[in-house]
Amino acid sequence: MSKTAVIIDGKAVAEKIQGQLRSQVEELAQKASRPPGLAVLMVGDNPASAAYVRNKERSCGKVGIASYGRHFPEQTSQEELMQAIADLNEDDRVDGILVQLPLPKHLDAVAAINHIHPDKDVDGLHPVNLGRLMRGEPGLCSCTPAGVMALLREYGIDPRGKQATIVGRSILVGKPIALMLLAADATVTMAHSRSPDLGAITRNADILVVAVGRPELITADMVKPGAIVIDVGINRVTDYEGKSRLTGDVNYDSAKDVAGFITPVPGGVGPMTVTLLLQNTVESYIRRLGLE
Ligand SMILES: NC(=O)C1=CN([C@@H]2O[C@H](COP(=O)(O)OP(=O)(O)OC[C@H]3O[C@@H](n4cnc5c(N)ncnc54)[C@H](OP(=O)(O)O)[C@@H]3O)[C@@H](O)[C@H]2O)C=CC1
Numbered sequence: 001m002s003k004t005a006v007i008i009d010g011k012a013v014a015e016k017i018q019g020q021l022r023s024q025v026e027e028l029a030q031k032a033s034r035p036p037g038l039a040v041l042m043v044g045d046n047p048a049s050a051a052y053v054r055n056k057e058r059s060c061g062k063v064g065i066a067s068y069g070r071h072f073p074e075q076t077s078q079e080e081l082m083q084a085i086a087d088l089n090e091d092d093r094v095d096g097i098l099v100q101l102p103l104p105k106h107l108d109a110v111a112a113i114n115h116i117h118p119d120k121d122v123d124g125l126h127p128v129n130l131g132r133l134m135r136g137e138p139g140l141c142s143c144t145p146a147g148v149m150a151l152l153r154e155y156g157i158d159p160r161g162k163q164a165t166i167v168g169r170s171i172l173v174g175k176p177i178a179l180m181l182l183a184a185d186a187t188v189t190m191a192h193s194r195s196p197d198l199g200a201i202t203r204n205a206d207i208l209v210v211a212v213g214r215p216e217l218i219t220a221d222m223v224k225p226g227a228i229v230i231d232v233g234i235n236r237v238t239d240y241e242g243k244s245r246l247t248g249d250v251n252y253d254s255a256k257d258v259a260g261f262i263t264p265v266p267g268g269v270g271p272m273t274v275t276l277l278l279q280n281t282v283e284s285y286i287r288r289l290g291l292e
């Protein structure tokens with residue numbers, strides 16, 4: 001008889017942290033001249049991005065963060081985008097700036113991110129913040145990786161001494177998660193599209209983090225019994241009835257009977273990403289207004 005994994009309820013943890021942020025913001029508002037402010041810049045009409053941006057703005061409203069988002073048409077030039085970032089860098093009401101990725105092909109995302117003031121870079125993607133993460137210095141951390149660490153902490157999972165394997169090596173997710181798990185004393189392995197025999201690598205993992213973007217790439221036979229499985233992937237797929245649904249990078253239905261802990265999609269890592277964005281914005285607000 002197989003035992004089912006503990007389901008890591010990211011939605012519940014996210015709601016709990018958002019509740020705490022809301023009280024914190026309410027309290028701080030009494031000694032501050034203004035609420036915290038976040039600006040999400042979106043270019044073009046990618047429907048998935050539009051949905052995330054709406055979700056972020058709704059969550060801001062719930063915790064008392066003001067939104068100064070701007071939506072640009074697809075044909076926006078690099079100069080216009082850079083000018084908008086420069087304006088937000090100077091805008092005292094704004095504590096956090098995020099450029100929603102991916103940008104349309106004609107735009108240079110790296111140049112845009114590098115233009116954000118590091119102290120307002122609530123996505124943690126500016127080279128200064130990535131450098132701080134690398135060196136173990138305090139700074140703004142990328143939201144999804146920080147959200148994964150917060151989930152592990154909430155479930156009493158200490159990475160120390162554990163074998164942690166991350167599949168995917170992007171700057172947004174895979175690499176910063178590896179650095180955070182390393183800082184938490186895990187033994188870290190990274191796999192990617194050039195790793196032969198992925199299953200042999202993932203089967204060693206006590207903590208398996210998957211951030212690839214391939215629906216159900218990881219099957220039950222690739223999971224070590226009792227492992228902690230964190231599925232970062234979000235893929236929109238159409239099932240055999242023609243209905244659209246979200247699925248992760250892990251075959252959840254089979255992996256849950258092998259794993260010790262597992263995150264569902266939706267309701268796992270996604271809600272934590274948004275929550276850590278709000279947390280980073282509040283942190284930046286506190287630092288910028290000297291409210292500590
Ligand atoms: N839950 C959340 O909050 C978030 C979810 N996401 C989701 O996470 C997923 C990953 O996002 P992101 O990191 O930005 O994606 P990227 O496309 O930037 O990176 C994907 C990584 O997966 C690797 N890869 C691709 N195919 C394979 C394969 N067959 N086997 C092993 N590795 C492979 C790539 O390897 P290589 O480097 O060799 O090309 C690359 O390192 C997506 O589904 C995205 O939607 C992203 C951000 C937040």
Ligand SMILES: Nc1nc(=O)c2c([nH]1)NC[C@@H]1CN(c3ccc(C(=O)N[C@@H](CCC(=O)O)C(=O)O)cc3)C=[N+]21
Nearest residue numbers: 052099100101102123143234266267268270271273274
């Ligand atoms: N600069 C930048 N920073 C990002 O952090 C960033 C980005 N660009 N581009 C796209 C990815 C993706 N991403 C998600 C955010 C929230 C959910 C989320 O809330 N998901 C919910 C539900 C989603 C739904 O139902 O549609 C869930 O998984 O339960 C998912 C994915 C942030 N990203």
